Amino acid sequence: MPAMNRRFLLRARPSGDFDPKIMERVVEPAPVPGPGQALVRNRVLSLDPTNRIWMSEGESYLPPVPLNDVMRGVCYGEVVASNGSYRVGTRVVGLTGWQDYALVSATDAMPVTPLPGFLPIKPTDAMGVLGATGMTAYFGLLDIGKPKRGETVVVSAAAGAVGSIVGQIAKIYGCRAVGIAGTREKCDWLVRELGFDAAICRRDPDWKAQLVKACPNGIDVDFENAGGEIMDAVMDLMNLNGRIVLCGMISQYGKDDRSNLGPKEFINVLTRRLLIQGFIILDYIPRFPLAQARMLWWIKRGLIKESHTLVRGLDNAPAALAGLFRGDNTGKLLVEIDEPTA
Amino acid sequence: MPAMNRRFLLRARPSGDFDPKIMERVVEPAPVPGPGQALVRNRVLSLDPTNRIWMSEGESYLPPVPLNDVMRGVCYGEVVASNGSYRVGTRVVGLTGWQDYALVSATDAMPVTPLPGFLPIKPTDAMGVLGATGMTAYFGLLDIGKPKRGETVVVSAAAGAVGSIVGQIAKIYGCRAVGIAGTREKCDWLVRELGFDAAICRRDPDWKAQLVKACPNGIDVDFENAGGEIMDAVMDLMNLNGRIVLCGMISQYGKDDRSNLGPKEFINVLTRRLLIQGFIILDYIPRFPLAQARMLWWIKRGLIKESHTLVRGLDNAPAALAGLFRGDNTGKLLVEIDEPTA
Numbered sequence: 001m002p003a004m005n006r007r008f009l010l011r012a013r014p015s016g017d018f019d020p021k022i023m024e025r026v027v028e029p030a031p032v033p034g035p036g037q038a039l040v041r042n043r044v045l046s047l048d049p050t051n052r053i054w055m056s057e058g059e060s061y062l063p064p065v066p067l068n069d070v071m072r073g074v075c076y077g078e079v080v081a082s083n084g085s086y087r088v089g090t091r092v093v094g095l096t097g098w099q100d101y102a103l104v105s106a107t108d109a110m111p112v113t114p115l116p117g118f119l120p121i122k123p124t125d126a127m128g129v130l131g132a133t134g135m136t137a138y139f140g141l142l143d144i145g146k147p148k149r150g151e152t153v154v155v156s157a158a159a160g161a162v163g164s165i166v167g168q169i170a171k172i173y174g175c176r177a178v179g180i181a182g183t184r185e186k187c188d189w190l191v192r193e194l195g196f197d198a199a200i201c202r203r204d205p206d207w208k209a210q211l212v213k214a215c216p217n218g219i220d221v222d223f224e225n226a227g228g229e230i231m232d233a234v235m236d237l238m239n240l241n242g243r244i245v246l247c248g249m250i251s252q253y254g255k256d257d258r259s260n261l262g263p264k265e266f267i268n269v270l271t272r273r274l275l276i277q278g279f280i281i282l283d284y285i286p287r288f289p290l291a292q293a294r295m296l297w298w299i300k301r302g303l304i305k306e307s308h309t310l311v312r313g314l315d316n317a318p319a320a321l322a323g324l325f326r327g328d329n330t331g332k333l334l335v336e337i338d339e340p341t342a
Numbered sequence: 343m344p345a346m347n348r349r350f351l352l353r354a355r356p357s358g359d360f361d362p363k364i365m366e367r368v369v370e371p372a373p374v375p376g377p378g379q380a381l382v383r384n385r386v387l388s389l390d391p392t393n394r395i396w397m398s399e400g401e402s403y404l405p406p407v408p409l410n411d412v413m414r415g416v417c418y419g420e421v422v423a424s425n426g427s428y429r430v431g432t433r434v435v436g437l438t439g440w441q442d443y444a445l446v447s448a449t450d451a452m453p454v455t456p457l458p459g460f461l462p463i464k465p466t467d468a469m470g471v472l473g474a475t476g477m478t479a480y481f482g483l484l485d486i487g488k489p490k491r492g493e494t495v496v497v498s499a500a501a502g503a504v505g506s507i508v509g510q511i512a513k514i515y516g517c518r519a520v521g522i523a524g525t526r527e528k529c530d531w532l533v534r535e536l537g538f539d540a541a542i543c544r545r546d547p548d549w550k551a552q553l554v555k556a557c558p559n560g561i562d563v564d565f566e567n568a569g570g571e572i573m574d575a576v577m578d579l580m581n582l583n584g585r586i587v588l589c590g591m592i593s594q595y596g597k598d599d600r601s602n603l604g605p606k607e608f609i610n611v612l613t614r615r616l617l618i619q620g621f622i623i624l625d626y627i628p629r630f631p632l633a634q635a636r637m638l639w640w641i642k643r644g645l646i647k648e649s650h651t652l653v654r655g656l657d658n659a660p661a662a663l664a665g666l667f668r669g670d671n672t673g674k675l676l677v678e679i680d681e682p683t684a
Contacts, residue, residue, distance in 0.1 A: 272403075275620075
């Protein structure tokens with residue numbers, strides 16, 4: 001008898017704040033691999049701000065998830081049956097969706113291979129510092145931001161999955177790292193645990209004045225995860241020839257009217273010779289191996305601390321995603337997929 | 343007896359559309375060079391959209407012209423008296439202002455030196471294709487836009503000083519060149535005389551549809567001179583990994599509220615991995631010589647056609663600048679400085 005397969009289907013497009021009710025759980029028998037296919041048992045699901053983009057209609061970097069289809073999601077899992085392509089027991093990361101079981105073909109999922117001389121890779125690391133999250137921080141900051149020793153790097157959503165790593169890499173590169181986060185506790189954590197030079201709580205009434213004070217030499221690199229008012233405040237402090245790494249605009253994803261999302265004092269881009277570069281981590285996949293090796297080395301030396309928030313139970317995924325947009329999590333937000341109990 | 347020196351002073355900051363009345367003409371005796379100084383007789387004055395920025399308060403790439411001071415302007419002139427630094431008779435280009443005579447020190451003005459094997463440089467060329475205008479087109483398009491053979495380059499204010507050269511360089515590089523201009527006549531001129539593949543009149547009711555049609559493969563490089571609605575329409579058609587050369591935003595300079603100048607569908611910068619780079623030509627001065635040599639060669643081979651609108655008489659400069667913002671000129675707008683007749 002096949003195992004039960006819980007699947008979360010997207011029943012409606014999101015509008016305004018993300019409402020978990022647009023996801024519906026159905027239970028089906030786990031599928032059977034056809035020729036060249038393998039069956040993956042998902043173990044950990046990654047939740048990311050970009051999930052909101054995937055659910056929405058309109059242009060994006062991936063086609064929107066079709067209505068009534070299983071929700072797209074990155075998972076860590078294990079091959080439990082194979083009809084070619086993968087060996088049973090292989091650990092993989094791929095877009096295997098919000099479900100217990102997924103069929104994959106040869107190139108759908110990447111095996112998680114430990115590097116020689118390192119311990120086996122933990123699922124939370126495979127999804128976090130060594131996964132799309134860590135790679136986003138690495139390539140966004142180093143390839144686009146090009147931080148130089150002594151420069152000031154500001155990162156918004158700093159206590160989030162990407163932001164918390166951006167600040168730590170900035171420190172490795174000898175920069176002043178300033179974070180903007182949503183609570184006082186997160187800010188304390190950024191400074192005390194992760195070594196940020198300063199962190200500003202965007203809910204403080206005087207957060208803009210605090211930002212000015214935290215950046216006495218202006219800002220050279222903005223690693224932008226927030227957009228909106230935060231981006232405007234950061235751009236106002238950008239130095240000549242500053243770089244804006246446009247990684248995300250989480251504050252704007254809930255807005256149905258996308259017609260006015262841009263930075264306000266845009267003429268500063270001209271007069272200060274700023275660079276703004278949008279990027280999507282998928283473009284960097286061929287370059288992951290070297291970056292992952294460096295990241296492992298930094299972790300081993302204690303220069304990068306991994307952090308995550310683990311939600312237990314696949315059934316809690318929709319509510320956890322809503323919490324992501326409220327800023328409930330610290331570090332990478334992951335769902336540990338439990339055993340289905342029909 | 344010293345010569346008469348007409349000088350246009352900035353009496354008020356511009357607000358809304360540029361009003362020539364904020365400039366006042368005064369007449370004074372020409373100054374006498376002190377030690378290390380030289381006296382330049384201005385012959386041709388360059389009028390540029392950025393003059394509006396120089397007049398305005400608030401942050402910019404140069405300090406605003408002080409009220410009641412002579413208006414800043416780039417001129418072609420001749421050294422007529424020297425107390426060191428320059429030889430009398432030397433032709434120079436520099437920020438010698440809206441006046442008949444200016445004092446310059448050693449580094450204030452650049453001598454106009456003909457290249458070996460080329461004819462002497464005409465004043466209109468020194469100010470246009472070989473001056474800041476041509477260099478802006480050259481470095482903006484090639485250094486930032488990085489056009490590749492077969493790509494589509496769109497330039498706004500295409501019949502202006504910079505835009506008309508941008509399209510011609512794009513053609514030299516094997517690109518499809520599409521211009522956006524303000525009148526049907528200018529558009530015809532761009533296509534028939536300068537070899538643009540298409541030109542769209544932004545006053546046509548269906549200009550956006552025309553732009554879509556003129557760019558069947560989307561847009562790879564936007565050389566942005568206009569800002570506002572035009573930039574939004576171009577950005578809407580940008581291809582993945584497109585480059586936006588932010589050279590100017592002439593449509594926005596007359597707006598006193600600078601708080602909402604940015605592009606509207608800004609999230610496209612993220613999903614399409616666009617690059618936006620603001621630049622100011624002053625940063626490229628050390629690299630002018632090679633670019634000027636290439637430009638001269640292109641002119642000689644007939645690949646670049648120089649064009650300008652010459653207004654006669656310094657007294658007409660304020661009105662001519664107002665006309666620039668209405669789009670009265672084609673190509674580079676220059677004022678031929680006449681002899682003062684007190």
